[in-house]
Amino acid sequence: MGSARITAYDVAKAAGVSQPTVSRVFSRSASVDPAKAERVRAVARELGYIPNLVARSLNSGNSFRIGIVLAYLKNGFFGEALQDLSKALNKQGYSVTVYFAGNSSDEVDAIVDDLLADQVDGIVLASISLSNALVSRVRKSGIPCVLFNRGQSDPGTSMVTASNFEGGKQATEFLIKAGHKRIAHLAGWRKALNGVDRRDGFLAAMESAGLNPLACVDCHFRRNVAMEETRKLFAQNEVPDALFVANDHMAFGVLEVLREELGLRVPEDVSVIGYDDAPMASWKTFDLTTVRQPLRQMIDATANTLLNEITNPSCAPEKIEIPGELIVRGSARIPTGTARPKAQT
Amino acid sequence: MGSARITAYDVAKAAGVSQPTVSRVFSRSASVDPAKAERVRAVARELGYIPNLVARSLNSGNSFRIGIVLAYLKNGFFGEALQDLSKALNKQGYSVTVYFAGNSSDEVDAIVDDLLADQVDGIVLASISLSNALVSRVRKSGIPCVLFNRGQSDPGTSMVTASNFEGGKQATEFLIKAGHKRIAHLAGWRKALNGVDRRDGFLAAMESAGLNPLACVDCHFRRNVAMEETRKLFAQNEVPDALFVANDHMAFGVLEVLREELGLRVPEDVSVIGYDDAPMASWKTFDLTTVRQPLRQMIDATANTLLNEITNPSCAPEKIEIPGELIVRGSARIPTGTARPKAQT
DNA sequence: GTCGCGCATGGGGACGCTCCCAATCCCTGT
DNA sequence: ACAGGGATTGGGAGCGTCCCCATGCGCGAC
Numbered sequence: 001m002g003s004a005r006i007t008a009y010d011v012a013k014a015a016g017v018s019q020p021t022v023s024r025v026f027s028r029s030a031s032v033d034p035a036k037a038e039r040v041r042a043v044a045r046e047l048g049y050i051p052n053l054v055a056r057s058l059n060s061g062n063s064f065r066i067g068i069v070l071a072y073l074k075n076g077f078f079g080e081a082l083q084d085l086s087k088a089l090n091k092q093g094y095s096v097t098v099y100f101a102g103n104s105s106d107e108v109d110a111i112v113d114d115l116l117a118d119q120v121d122g123i124v125l126a127s128i129s130l131s132n133a134l135v136s137r138v139r140k141s142g143i144p145c146v147l148f149n150r151g152q153s154d155p156g157t158s159m160v161t162a163s164n165f166e167g168g169k170q171a172t173e174f175l176i177k178a179g180h181k182r183i184a185h186l187a188g189w190r191k192a193l194n195g196v197d198r199r200d201g202f203l204a205a206m207e208s209a210g211l212n213p214l215a216c217v218d219c220h221f222r223r224n225v226a227m228e229e230t231r232k233l234f235a236q237n238e239v240p241d242a243l244f245v246a247n248d249h250m251a252f253g254v255l256e257v258l259r260e261e262l263g264l265r266v267p268e269d270v271s272v273i274g275y276d277d278a279p280m281a282s283w284k285t286f287d288l289t290t291v292r293q294p295l296r297q298m299i300d301a302t303a304n305t306l307l308n309e310i311t312n313p314s315c316a317p318e319k320i321e322i323p324g325e326l327i328v329r330g331s332a333r334i335p336t337g338t339a340r341p342k343a344q345t
Numbered sequence: 346m347g348s349a350r351i352t353a354y355d356v357a358k359a360a361g362v363s364q365p366t367v368s369r370v371f372s373r374s375a376s377v378d379p380a381k382a383e384r385v386r387a388v389a390r391e392l393g394y395i396p397n398l399v400a401r402s403l404n405s406g407n408s409f410r411i412g413i414v415l416a417y418l419k420n421g422f423f424g425e426a427l428q429d430l431s432k433a434l435n436k437q438g439y440s441v442t443v444y445f446a447g448n449s450s451d452e453v454d455a456i457v458d459d460l461l462a463d464q465v466d467g468i469v470l471a472s473i474s475l476s477n478a479l480v481s482r483v484r485k486s487g488i489p490c491v492l493f494n495r496g497q498s499d500p501g502t503s504m505v506t507a508s509n510f511e512g513g514k515q516a517t518e519f520l521i522k523a524g525h526k527r528i529a530h531l532a533g534w535r536k537a538l539n540g541v542d543r544r545d546g547f548l549a550a551m552e553s554a555g556l557n558p559l560a561c562v563d564c565h566f567r568r569n570v571a572m573e574e575t576r577k578l579f580a581q582n583e584v585p586d587a588l589f590v591a592n593d594h595m596a597f598g599v600l601e602v603l604r605e606e607l608g609l610r611v612p613e614d615v616s617v618i619g620y621d622d623a624p625m626a627s628w629k630t631f632d633l634t635t636v637r638q639p640l641r642q643m644i645d646a647t648a649n650t651l652l653n654e655i656t657n658p659s660c661a662p663e664k665i666e667i668p669g670e671l672i673v674r675g676s677a678r679i680p681t682g683t684a685r686p687k688a689q690t
Numbered sequence: 691g692t693c694g695c696g697c698a699t700g701g702g703g704a705c706g707c708t709c710c711c712a713a714t715c716c717c718t719g720t
Numbered sequence: 721a722c723a724g725g726g727a728t729t730g731g732g733a734g735c736g737t738c739c740c741c742a743t744g745c746g747c748g749a750c
Contacts, residue, residue, distance in 0.1 A: 055706035401735035
């Protein structure tokens with residue numbers, strides 16, 4: 001019942017005005033006599049009229065929809081990011097459609113086709129593991145696009161990341177200041193710029209302290225791989241006394257191996273520092289010292305950059321780095337002289 | 346550059362056919378001479394033509410978009426659900442747009458307006474905490490809608506849930522069989538049917554075993570509330586020896602309080618059972634015995650039900666319950682005679 | 691050989707809206 | 721009182737696609 005949608009024409013008829021006038025009332029594109037506008041609005045409310053965004057899109061060329069391409073949502077970090085991004089963009093009148101990309105090149109092509117068919121006004125590429133092929137195909141499409149938390153050395157595309165190099169350096173310096181000498185890094189993924197930057201920050205800090213990394217292994221940002229590498233590290237002659245792990249998700253697994261399997265105490269036997277400040281990091285179970293990714297600011301920067309590119313297509317791509325912050329909790333030994341801040345949530 | 350999108354008309358001109366013929370080739374709506382169709386496809390590929398879904402929507406009245414309304418994505422369970430649902434619907438040619446609802450009634454109205462404006466073909470209401478006002482407003486809109494994992498006693502709306510009553514009963518019986526007598530339930534939310542059903546399953550199992558619940562408190566599905574209630578329970582004279590917690594997210598918090606704050610051993614001092622089988626439940630850190638929500642099947646049922654309602658608007662609403670399964674791990678004492686299965690992941 | 695049936699095709703008209711433009715109206719200044 | 725100008729309004733033409741319908745063509749059957 002009532003399946004017949006009310007159109008602007010119906011409202012116009014009922015309000016005794018022309019259809020374009022109704023359109024003007026709802027799109028504020030031009031001036032309308034205030035009294036008449038109010039009458040139109042009243043009639044529209046009564047009839048339950050809501051402008052049809054599809055028709056508006058077709059006509060105006062703007063769909064007011066943003067596509068966000070993800071690979072996984074299990075990480076938690078991306079779930080939160082999606083939620084915040086959606087809210088930020090909704091506030092500007094855009095809705096967010098999700099696209100999940102696998103890694104096969106067929107899928108990549110299909111996703112770009114979907115994005116084009118859906119006429120999205122802008123694209124956020126949000127998962128680290130998205131293939132580079134996707135980035136270049138998206139770019140070729142000419143649709144404004146921002147890489148979120150997913151660096152790539154493509155100079156033509158805007159991107160927003162945390163200051164990963166600085167963050168890695170900061171975490172490592174914290175470990176060094178606490179007196180650790182045998183420090184290892186469980187790295188992210190050598191093909192993802194944010195993993196690489198964190199690693200480089202680690203290496204730089206080690207070098208300027210005159211220390212040799214005990215190890216520095218690629219873990220693909222995968223929990224299971226990080227756990228396995230941890231086992232290997234502690235099966236060797238010289239075992240680490242501190243680990244810098246490239247994200248929290250892996251760090252949780254590392255903590256599990258250290259405590260449950262190897263019976264080590266954290267931080268007495270081994271210090272652990274993660275990266276992200278995922279919600280779980282503050283749980284007492286983990287109490288993980290970590291580098292916070294300032295999600296809210298990254299989201300805001302992403303939304304602003306994207307909207308800016310949409311509004312102003314000729315503007316140059318931006319590379320934005322948002323500085324992080326070391327959140328000191330209980331999983332890493334605290335350098336003497338550093339006041340441990342009160343519990344940070 | 347190249348910002349001028351290719352249209353069916355361009356393809357038609359280049360291929361020497363009429364525009365409707367191009368349309369027919371891409372919508373397979375009617376027969377086209379195979380040779381000609383192939384030529385059209387070749388030209389289209391060369392020109393980079395992709396049918397404009399917006400125009401198709403306007404014309405056909407179907408947007409081929411589904412709206413999914415969520416409250417939170419931090420839980421993890423919903424993130425996974427969103428991902429699976431999106432993939433399932435994409436396979437049928439639908440894309441998924443997300444809408445985040447707060448609880449204020451203004452927001453609810455705004456979301457329904459957005460859904461209507463966007464002309465979504467169907468709606469999935471996916472978060473437990475969505476207000477009932479939203480459900481009834483969506484229903485009034487006449488757009489096909491399925492409640493996912495979020496029961497409500499609205500007979501007019503389809504819903505897909507786990508067999509929450511059975512699950513609650515099963516978990517409780519497991520505790521009883523293990524010899525527990527002082528069993529408490531940290532319940533979900535009294536306004537959400539799946540929380541209520543789990544609770545009722547708990548109560549039914551207790552009653553038929555002739556036991557009185559030590560406690561049964563509403564925790565709103567919130568981790569912090571569950572933690573606080575746990576502290577209160579163990580501050581009393583008679584303390585529980587087993588807890589059935591209405592979801593895993595809360596159970597993780599409960600475990601934390603028991604181990605870290607109260608210094609209790611699990612399951613030696615207290616058994617804990619959760620609900621959901623969230624990915625983290627299998628981590629050795631938690632090793633949580635829990636009732637699995639068969640996500641994949643629930644998603645499939647949701648997608649099928651929704652698509653069925655879209656295709657066939659007059660069909661009766663369906664209430665689908667997917668049976669769960671108790672996943673036995675280490676957080677609850679195991680009844681003698683029950684072989685503990687090998688580690689389940 | 692002619693008639694007829696059926697598939698393939700193009701023309702024209704929506705879908706609901708926005709934009710451009712011309713027409714109208716009222717108000718002000720002289 | 722009249723001309724001029726600004727604000728307001730309606731008409732009409734699309735936006736890119738799919739659907740209805742009429743036409744045309746080929747082939748089989750009588």
